[in-house]
Amino acid sequence: MKNNVFINGIGAVTAQGIWRTELFEEASELNEAVNHAQQPSYKEFIAPAMSRRMSRGIKMGIYAAQQALDEAEVTVPDAIITGTGLGCSEDSEKFLRNILDNQEEFLTPTSFIQSTHNTVAAQIALRLQCKGYNFTYVNRSISFESALLDALLQLQQGEEEHILVGGVDEVSDHTFRLLQLIEEVKASDTNETVKTSVTPGVNYGEGATFFSLGVQKTRSSYAELVDIHIQHRVDRAELPDFVAQFLERNTLAAADVDALLLGYNGDSASDSYYVAFEALFPQAASLYYKHLSGQYDACSAFGLAAAASVLQQRHIPSRLKWKDNTAPGPLKTVLLYNQLKGKDHALTLIRAC
C-alpha cells in the first residue's frame, strides 16, 4: 500500500514578493530581461553571525523553507531535498573572479565554501538541526521535479513522514550576461512579456519556493501530490503517447484533467511543445506562471505552488490564465507540464483534497 502525499505548507520568495494568499491577485506581469526576487527582511529568521556569509539564494531558501514549515506546523522535517539549476551562482562567480583577478593568490575560503550546490539544503539543515536525509538535485529545468520525485517516493513508501522540498536559483551578473550572449535570455532593452514575446530567449528570474509535504492530510493542506514522471527525450510526435501512458498509469482520461499548468516562457524553442500538449486536452483550462516568476531552472517549484493554490482556493486567478477558457466542472485535477527546449519533460499531477 502506498501512502498518499499532501502539500501541507508553502513558502516562497519571488519576483512578486513572499508567499501569501493574495499573491496571484496582486501579481504583475514581468517584462524585463532580468527580474530579481523581492527580498523580505531576513533579520528575524537568520542570525547576523550566519547571514553575513550568505548570498541571496541561501537567504531566499531559508526564508521560503521556514514559511512552508510554519504553515504545515512542522518544526523539524525528516528530510530536506532541494533542486537548483545553477546552485550558489553568486559565490561561484565571486570565487572564480578572485582566482582570475588575483592570479590564484590571496584567496579566502568563504565564497568557495558557500559555492557548493548543496549549500542551501545544508544551511537549512544546520539551522533546524535536521540530521535526516539531505539531497540536492542539479539538472537544469527538472532540478525541482527530481527533488519532488525523490520526496514522493520516500513518502509513498513510508520511509519518511514529513519532507521539506524546494527549488531555488539566484541571478548572478556575469552568468546572466553570458546567457544573453547566447540568446538564452532576452536583450536588456527588450520589454516583452511571455505573451508578447517575439525575440529569442526568455525573461530571466530567480526565487525560492519550498513545500512541506506529509503523508497526513491536515487543515493546512493545499492539494494531494499524486504522481510525477520525468523523461529526458520526447519528440513532439511522441508527446501524445507520453501523455497517454502517464494518464493511464493514474487511471485518468484526458477529460478528467480540469486544468493544465504550462511552462510557457516566451521562447519558441520551448513553447511549441506546450502548444502541442494543450491540443491533447481540449476541455481543460490552460494556466501559466513564468510570466510572474521569470524563467529560471527551479521556477517550476513556483508553478507547483500556483497550481496547489488554485486547487486550495478552487478558483483560477485571472493573472494565471493563458487562455480565456474555464474548467468545465469543479476544479479537481491539475496537470503540470514543464520542459526546456524539448529536453527533460516533467509531468506532475495534483488533486484537490
Place this chain on the structure above:
Amino acid sequence: MVHSGIAVTGMGIISAIGSTNEESFQALLNGKHGISRVQNFDTKHKDHILVGEIKYSNRQLAALLGITEPHNFTRTALLGALAAKAAIADAGISDVNAQRTGLISSTSVGGMDYTERYFYEYLTNPSLHPYISTHDAGDSSHKIAECLGLEGIVTTISTACSSAANAIMMGARLIKSGRLDRVIVGGTDALSKFTINGFKTLMILTDDYCRPFDNERCGLNLGEAAAYLVLESAMSLKKDGKKPLAFLRGYGNANDAFHQTASSENGEGAFLAMKKAFQAADLDPAAIDYVNAHGTATPNNDLSEGRALTRIFGDHVPVFSSTKPFTGHTLAAAAAIEAVFSILALQQGVVFPNLHFQHKMAELDLIPQTETLHRPLSNVLSNSFGFGGNCSTLIFSKA
C-alpha cells in the same frame, strides 16, 4: 529493501590509476598509485601540490569516445561519457532504451573547466560561445545521455564529495519503486583550478602524498575521475538471464548538521548514515568484512570518521582502508570509484592497502590495512562525506 538487494550488472571507471576495471584492479592489487604533478593545465600551485590526474588530454578523451571536433564536451562530460559507456558495455546492454532505463549522475564542478578558462574571454570572442551552456552541472549528464542515446529519466545530484553515493541511492530507489528496470548511476568530476584553489584556501591540501588515518596526516590530494554502475531490477535480470557482479544491499544518508565544511567531533552524521545503511541492509555491523573509508587524510575527516567507526563497530572495527592515496580525492566521483573498488574487492576477495600510513592516530586505537590482504569478503561498506554535512554509506554484498 528487498534482500539480497539490488543487482549491480555492470561497471565502468576512469581515474588516475586506469581507464578500465582491470587496470584499476591491477593498480590497487600492486599498490601502484596514480598521484603526480598537474600536467593538463596551468596553475600557480603546480609545484606545491600532488594530484590524481588522468593523463589524457581532452582531445585524446574525445578521440577515445569517437567524438569529432568541433564539440562542446567539457572534461567532466568526457570522463563521464567514457565511464558510463564502459559500464553499459560491461552490463552487456546493446539497446539502452530496450527497457525503462535512466541515468542518475553527479558532479560538483560540472563545466567549471571551460568556465574558468574563458570566463572573461566569452565577452569578446563569439567562437567560444558554444561552451557557455556547458557550465551547469546538468550539462555533463545531458552529454552522457547523448552519448548513450538514452531517452529515459536523466538527472543529476550535487552534494559535494558524497554526490555519487547519493546518485547510487536514488537509482536504487527508482528500481525499488518499480519505476525503472535499469539505471546507470555514478559521478564525474574533472580537476579544475576552481577546486584546487578552493581546497587550498581551506588549507587542507598537502604538498606530499596523502596519508589517511596517520597521526601526522596533513591534508588531501585532489583527483579527477568518473565511474558508473548499472543497477537492474530482479525482473530485468531474469529477462536477460544475467548474473550480477554484486548486490547493493543497503544505503543510508544523514546530515551532520554541525558546520558547512567541517565534520563534527564525534562523527554524528557518519554514524547515522552507517546506522541507517545497516537497517536498510538488515545486517549487523559484525557482518561487514571490509570498510572502504572516506579517509581523505585531512586532520578533521579522519578523526571524525574514525570516531564514527568506533561508535558503530565498538571494539570490532573491521579491516579498513582508504583508497584515496591511489586516486586522490575525486570529489563527486569519489563514491562511484570507491563503489567499483568495493565490488572488485568482493569479487576478487582482496582488501586494498591504505598507502603511506605510518603512525597510529593519538586519539584512537585504529590502524588501517596497510598491505594487500587476500581473504573472502561477503559484505563491504563504503563511506562518503561531503561539505554541507552530507554523509552517505553504501553496503555492497557478494553476488
Place this chain on the structure above:
Amino acid sequence: MAELKEELKEKIIAVLNLEDIAVEDINDNDPLFGEGLGLDSIDALELIVLMDKEYGIKLSDPKQGKTIFESIESMSAYIAENRTK
C-alpha cells in the same frame, strides 16, 4: 600601535562582513573567537589571508592562528613584530 589596532578592527569588520558591529564595539582584549566576537574556523582562515595580503605575514599552519588571533591585542602585537609590509 593604537593606529594599527584601529586599522585592524576596520579590516576585520570589512573582511568578515560583520554586520551591525562597529570599531567601538570591539575591545582590544575581547576574545575574537568563541564567546567574544563569535568568530569560527572559517574566519580564522580569512584572517590568515588578511595577514598575508595586508602585512606580508605567512602562516602555513592554521593552528598557529589560535594564539595569534586571540584578541586584537595579541594580533596587533604579532603584526607589529613580524610585518614585512
